[in-house]
Amino acid sequence: MSDVMSLLVGQIVQNRELVPRYFFLMSVKLPESLATPLPGQFVMVRVRDRRDLLLGRPFSIYAFARDKTAPVIELLYRTTGRGTIALSRLKSGEYLEILGPLGHGFDIFPEMKKIVLLAGGIGVVPLSFLASHYRKLPINDRLRIIAYLGAKSADHIVGMDRLQETCTDVKISTDDGSSGYHGFVTELLADDMESYLHGDSVIYACGPPAMMKRLAKLLGDRPISCQVSVEERMACGVGACLGCAIHVKAVGDKTRYRRACQDGPIFDIREIIWN
């Protein structure tokens, strides 16, 4: 039965406030049976015994390590509602219910030379994991990883430290100009876009819908592939409830819905209909 997946009980190793009442970094120790997660995959997280917080909350995996004692995953999250606030109050030693890893990870292109990451706010999470994954590949030597990191303001920048370890270059933008480029992170990318159109680059992006929409427009049909991680409310996380519908293009002029969880959360940006 060891290859059967199941809901796992994880124990919190650490739950640290990075930006007060806003960003938290949590590491969770899990049973050996946890499958090795791929960058872009996510987990459904529940606080044990909390029937009022009924559904699991989806979180991308920020980092993974299989240390001597057990597998440990790291989550980086923002408190936005009841569930994440409840999470932020948990202390090390407490238990969580974790389902995953779920969904498909990012496609890896070992033939590329430049890996471009576009992160809006908390969107840095799967991209940071992806960067460290690329760095572990044998192609590492010739690989340039350039990260564009957008935030509301200087004190809302999160994930910088890790990116600086794995990326060749990290470029910052803030909406209020308090750090780096003053404006949207997509504009920052736009300035460099030409240099990525030589068939040796790929873009990975994750961020708020507005950013994704701008990016889609910016890319148009320029010759570069781009994968994005999308967010939609989820109930099951495994493709059964059809709750997490993402509007995508289908054959001809038609459109259809795909499941963010099972068919995603990684999609080709050009497949998605942004509205």
Place this chain on the structure above:
Amino acid sequence: MSDVMSLLVGQIVQNRELVPRYFFLMSVKLPESLATPLPGQFVMVRVRDRRDLLLGRPFSIYAFARDKTAPVIELLYRTTGRGTIALSRLKSGEYLEILGPLGHGFDIFPEMKKIVLLAGGIGVVPLSFLASHYRKLPINDRLRIIAYLGAKSADHIVGMDRLQETCTDVKISTDDGSSGYHGFVTELLADDMESYLHGDSVIYACGPPAMMKRLAKLLGDRPISCQVSVEERMACGVGACLGCAIHVKAVGDKTRYRRACQDGPIFDIREIIWN
């Protein structure tokens, strides 16, 4: 506004397992505005933010102290369901919502010489507080407090230590004979009953309905007054919902319902209709 009562936020000072997975002793630090509780009064306790555990849980007050920093109440509780299990998992430093003290306390009879306490299991809680209250009265010197403590078995005896400090005598019975008298605690009391019928004694009792019913029968119309603390499910604790109905005798042959919370939880044993 300081004399207006309100829902208080208490902080757990200690939450200790006395009998594994069964009895717990909790002390809670409360704001200065807490009114001084009387023996027999209770509090409604809620775990903060737990909408699934919607209603407060009523608990008699086990002890009270107004130490240098703040008032502290002690609760002694048994885990029986979701609410008490959730309570038992809380750690010191965590917060509770507390309403109270509520209800009426036991009547105090300073003219009595013998105070007889009859406790079944967790029923020891309000009686132990009562004993220490009597001990603080100026009549202390001439006061004999005799406690009869019934439990399932030796390892389910709880509250002994405190009773031994405050009582002249503590008599034990267990259902299985593993400690003290083998049988029901009411039988133990029955043996001594004659000595309490001289107008200088009063009985206070708290325990499971079966014990209370036996006691009522044992007392019949013997010349001794007896006050009991009753239990019934509660929603508001303040007399508004009428949820906590206790069936009592009314004028003539009639019966009516009274509220365990506001009209009790202390009643004259002879008022109640045990069924």
Place this chain on the structure above:
Amino acid sequence: MKSKTEQINNSEPVVAVDIGGLILKNPVMTASGTFGYGKEYAPYIDLNRLGALIVKGLSLEPRKGNPPPRIMETPCGMLNAIGMENVGVRAFIDEKLPFLRPFDVAIIANIFGETIDEYKKIAAILSAAEGVHGLEINISCPNVKKGGIAFGAHPDTAYEVTGGVKSLTDLPVIVKLTPNAGDIAEIAESVEAAGADAVSLINTLTGMSVDVEQRVPHLKNITGGLSGPAIRPIALSMVWEVVKRVSIPVIGVGGIMDANDVLEFLIVGARAVQIGTASFINPRATLDILEGIDNYLKRHHITDINDLIGTLRDGCPTS
């Protein structure tokens, strides 16, 4: 521009609402049966601050109520089968109303009967009493003359009760609707036609819970009424249905715990709300909610709460 915003921020928003001619200071009322006769909560809150105080349901004669256990907790909710215990309308006037009269708050008497005649008698008695500002008719009760089916289950019986009461009182009449009927909006239309000044909804949903170890219902009465946050989404959707069908004010009730919940009902179109089970959990719930509403109105630069009512937009949240 900035100075204007500041001005708005500093001045208190208008929160008074008009319920069929009864002007309430604010839209927050207590729900019948969850606030006793008012006195029980007087040690906890200043009753003058409430929009209205609705008392426990009153019958013509005193009622003893159901045998215990009468309540049970359920996931995010509670069941109750109090059995309509109350002191009766005359004892209410003699023993309970004198305590309430000095307060500057609208007192609404919730009433119920087993026949239309009973409803009418109670209404007449209360209308003659000083210090009652409105009536709320609970039509969830079984109609003994029509085989025990609730008055509120059929448009015609609901119409009759409402019309009967209206013919005997000058007080504003709120009809409280039950969710256990087929089409609640149809009943609402019917009581509007009968002259109701407002409708309130929802009363509790019939529910049940069982002790599996002993194989007995948790309530002696077997079934009870479900209230609390569990039912809020149901109440909200019923209010949404009803506001589209009637033009009299709609009062939202069901599972409201905080200001956010109240705002949902107002945005959907409720003119006022009632706080029930929440008062059990926090006696100050009504006033905490009022503060929360005030903050919201200020934050959103809404100067009059009536400008918020019924402003649900189409579309979906953008994030």
Place this chain on the structure above:
Amino acid sequence: MKSKTEQINNSEPVVAVDIGGLILKNPVMTASGTFGYGKEYAPYIDLNRLGALIVKGLSLEPRKGNPPPRIMETPCGMLNAIGMENVGVRAFIDEKLPFLRPFDVAIIANIFGETIDEYKKIAAILSAAEGVHGLEINISCPNVKKGGIAFGAHPDTAYEVTGGVKSLTDLPVIVKLTPNAGDIAEIAESVEAAGADAVSLINTLTGMSVDVEQRVPHLKNITGGLSGPAIRPIALSMVWEVVKRVSIPVIGVGGIMDANDVLEFLIVGARAVQIGTASFINPRATLDILEGIDNYLKRHHITDINDLIGTLRDGCPTS
């Protein structure tokens, strides 16, 4: 005596139940729409261990479903407005059924249509397919011919759909009842008269929730169906009403999270249960529940689960 007790404790209790001629290994089924087409949960549990597997609701033609957001959490519950997205009955047979056939588990197809004719066509197609062991008719769907009111809202339309499907199939037919009708027991009687082999209840209750910051509904569809533990007391009381009125098997659905919840339904009189939302929270919920039931039966020395069904006693818990 002691050796007898031990013997009982050691032998496995009988848990098979008979649902209108369909013998299920045990009374635990998956609820339609909460278990996909079965395959989605195959990595998590051994499908062979289920009492029955009910697939996502099927229509004659594929359906795209509603625009997102489609779901929202509520206190102890969730709202969904999937909009009946499904691959259509033919693609189900061609693409989904082959995966399920090798399993030794009763496969029940949940079906819905907008006209009686559609229901009949789907039933006929499925009856001809190998590997479908029963049909569950979802009558919560709006009847386009009768002004969009749900088939399940009226005894006559419920009767017609049931009779129509029964005339075209030899498979056992379960009719799934909606709680959004006035008197659910009346509908149950009506579908029993039309030949239903069993009824299942409840489907979701209509609910709603609003984002007060943006003043938009949380669901793009505005309203959705409420499921999860919040509705359990309501489902249980409806099952209790229905078992008193029909003699066909009743299947309990609504808010079941654990074995204790299942036992409540069985004790009240349900012959089997369906697990819905709980599978989202724990993919193994059905099997964990089975283990819990087994423990209970052993602890209570019940050798056949059928001896537990409908054994609710009068009176109240003694403690």
